Amino acid sequence: MQLWFLLTACAVALTAQPVFNVKDYGATGRKQDNQRAALQKAIDARGRAGGGTVYVPPGEYTSGQLRLRSGVRLYLEGGATLFASLDGREFDPAPKSALLYGADLHDIAIEGRGTVDGQASYDWRPNDMTDFYIRPNQLLMEATGKPLLRSFPAGYPKETVYPRLVLLLRCEDVRIRGLKFLRSRSWTINPYACKRLLIDGVYISSSQKAGVWADGIDPDGCQDVRISNSTIETGDDVLVFYSSDIWGPALPTENVTVTNCRLSSSSSAIKFCDGNSNAIRRVVIDNIVITNSNRGLAFMVFDGGVVEDVVISNVTIQTSRFDWFWWGDGDPIHFNI
Numbered sequence: 001m002q003l004w005f006l007l008t009a010c011a012v013a014l015t016a017q018p019v020f021n022v023k024d025y026g027a028t029g030r031k032q033d034n035q036r037a038a039l040q041k042a043i044d045a046r047g048r049a050g051g052g053t054v055y056v057p058p059g060e061y062t063s064g065q066l067r068l069r070s071g072v073r074l075y076l077e078g079g080a081t082l083f084a085s086l087d088g089r090e091f092d093p094a095p096k097s098a099l100l101y102g103a104d105l106h107d108i109a110i111e112g113r114g115t116v117d118g119q120a121s122y123d124w125r126p127n128d129m130t131d132f133y134i135r136p137n138q139l140l141m142e143a144t145g146k147p148l149l150r151s152f153p154a155g156y157p158k159e160t161v162y163p164r165l166v167l168l169l170r171c172e173d174v175r176i177r178g179l180k181f182l183r184s185r186s187w188t189i190n191p192y193a194c195k196r197l198l199i200d201g202v203y204i205s206s207s208q209k210a211g212v213w214a215d216g217i218d219p220d221g222c223q224d225v226r227i228s229n230s231t232i233e234t235g236d237d238v239l240v241f242y243s244s245d246i247w248g249p250a251l252p253t254e255n256v257t258v259t260n261c262r263l264s265s266s267s268s269a270i271k272f273c274d275g276n277s278n279a280i281r282r283v284v285i286d287n288i289v290i291t292n293s294n295r296g297l298a299f300m301v302f303d304g305g306v307v308e309d310v311v312i313s314n315v316t317i318q319t320s321r322f323d324w325f326w327w328g329d330g331d332p333i334h335f336n337i
Contacts, residue, residue: 029059064090068102076114088161098167151210211235221251268298276305
């Protein structure tokens with residue numbers, strides 16, 4: 001009986017914890033307003049108070065880079081959209097530019113029924129960079145005397161800031177749940193050296209025709225990762241397992257479960273990546289439906305790392321060869337081979 005009263009008291013204390021509404025800190029819910037300062041003020045205040053929920057009610061909120069805090073749960077209500085600012089000065093310099101950024105944090109959550117929107121847009125212009133994935137098409141077009149046009153993020157190459165939607169470095173006990181992540185200008189969710197990471201019930205979408213660089217989820221050197229019950233449709237890779245030195249030492253990505261997801265990609269739906277300098281191991285992929293993808297499963301391991309102890313089961317794959325290119329006037333041409 002004493003234990004029951006103790007548990008009840010703890011539950012009451014947790015539910016009584018105050019929720020910090022971003023509108024109480026100056027957020028207007030109007031898209032045209034820069035609400036970065038108000039949102040950050042609410043997150044910081046909740047962090048100083050020992051953690052808890054920062055509530056984003058229905059409305060439209062435009063912001064630059066926000067820094068998450070340990071113990072803070074950012075909750076976007078249904079009808080709330082958090083837009084990434086199109087002003088590169090509102091973000092940290094590349095490569096650490098992100099709408100939602102956290103480093104060396106613990107017990108954080110990004111949840112709700114709302115939307116996070118990167119507002120990516122693209123221009124079609126002559127290709128002036130080496131991309132081995134489309135090089136055969138480029139050589140073909142050059143042989144005919146016609147330039148190969150491809151999509152680039154708006155502002156490229158003058159613009160140097162293409163923020164991720166979520167970038168987490170060395171964080172522990174992370175939940176990302178329930179939200180829609182749309183139109184990222186770079187990788188959508190990128191955790192490095194994170195432990196005990198749950199991504200559940202999310203929808204991620206970028207243009208399958210033009211969404212270059214807009215990967216879905218890219219765990220890098222992470223441990224104990226669960227990705228479940230999600231739908232992800234991207235113009236670049238959907239799930240990529242990295243073990244790279246982009247953010248620090250190349251660490252193994254290990255103990256990963258991916259289940260109950262539907263994936264579509266103009267590149268690779270599930271990719272064991274060329275950015276593997278250490279190891280990808282102990283991965284279970286089960287009950288996955290892959291549709292409308294250029295590649296279903298890709299193993300591209302040539303950077304010195306290993307891939308081991310991988311189980312792939314109950315996977316349905318439907319592929320389509322995507323070659324988007326354009327010459328002359330008119331719309332880009334899609335060859336579905």
